[in-house]
Amino acid sequence: MWENAAPTPPPQHGSPSSGRRRRVSQSDGDYVIWGQLLLSLAFLALVLLAQMMDLPFLPALRTAFREAMMPEQNTFLSENRELSKFTEQAVQTLANTVQKFMPTQSQTATPETAVRQTHAKAQQVPSGAREESYLPSFAICFPLAGRACTETSGYGWRTDPMGGSGSDFHLGNDLAAEEGTAILAAADGVVRCAGVHSSYGRYVRILHANGDETLYAHMQYLFVHTGQRISAGDCLGTVGDTGNATGPHLHFELLHKGIRYDPSEALQNAA
Template identity: 70%
Template sequence: MWENAAPVPPPQAGAKVRRPKGSAGTEEDLVLWGQIVLCLLTIAVVLLARLMNWPFLPMLRVTWEKVMQPEQEIFLTENRNLAKFTEQTAEAVAEKVGALLNRAGNTATAETAARTAHGKAEAVPSGARDEAYLPGFSLTFPLAGHSCTETSGYGWRTDPMGGSGSDFHLGNDLAAAQGTAVLAAADGVVRFAGKHSSYGNYVRILHANGDETLYAHLQYLFVHTGQTISAGACLGTVGETGNATGPHLHFELLHKGIRYDPSEALQTAA
């Protein structure tokens, strides 16, 4: 009965050949796997950025949102297909990530190059400012019976712990004998009182207007976290706990979480 059946015409040039469902190697399969790999790589980059605290993570999020919303012409013209969208998405993400990595590398290089053998620099690290700051209220000098004798100031300096190069000193070191009373510079609430690998025994106090003071390398602590204290209250005694080469008080001044040079404020208090 099949002898008289018409032969199947050969496919015309340029015509698409339908493959049976479930056949391997279709464009859709390849695009799907490409998208899966692209998403896994993006997730890996984002997780690594969060783990390493890279500053360009917010920018990467914005970039990903933009490339996932392509021009409408990709889907409204005869050239529309998933492969084109996937290819353009991968190229856009790769280009932006590369640019952000180069920028991050250049920033780190610039900060490193700013250090000199004399402890000076043209730039300051994140979370600090090079200028001085005076709170809107008077301060009590933090060492009982002492004048403002500074042994190490705010800013770049040669690493006192014997490391190579320089480091940025975030406060002022004030000379005092071990056991000298350390006083609160103003009324406030103790945000933290405890131990730190670098600060040793230290106290951080929150004052009015978002101002804070920090007292480090103490021998003993006489206050606790959450305690309300008055200016001149004894926080503890001078020591050399943490990374310290001898007894002294390390004093920091912060405004809204940013560290400033406390020299002028200490001179005024003294």
């Protein structure tokens, strides 16, 4: 065995055997480097597979690797076990990277995202509504004089503002404004309805061209009546908090052929 082999005296400087031994040492170093790279790549591939498939054998792989680094392997790997240290560090780095860039759903889901995902799976958009925006083919006026308002609730799913335990699909945009602010017609048309509703309070619904409609709710006063022809910019009434409202604001809806759409883009482009 290697332990019983007679020791070889060190070669003298300048002797022919000295150069040969240096060349052999360099070749052995190359083998060690290539061996480290190949084994590390193979091991890291197994670790990546375990992470991607959520398999619980990563600890077993690491245990098997440590067992492989027994003293008798030093003839190939070196006494400092550089391969073991390198691969162990690479495994830890890879595990941290995978966890960072491939997080689980519970780590990434915000409360708002979770609510929207729940609605998407368990509930559907109400009949007569769509989630996308719609732009009328004609220009519209902003429905509040001087644009003196603040949007307090957008179109779509939201927590019930009336204190309910669940949530609802909001069919328009809420624009908070001072009570008594003039509400203006968004475009030319005919008043289809001007009256009182249990939820809308005092409201006006106007029919425009191409089957488009606008609706104005929670009004303090109504200045128009059903069947009246109006022009863009005409005053329909004033901002109030009638119906189901938590404060003075205009609830504005946009419909196309009886279907409600998100009016946000239309309001942004309004003159």
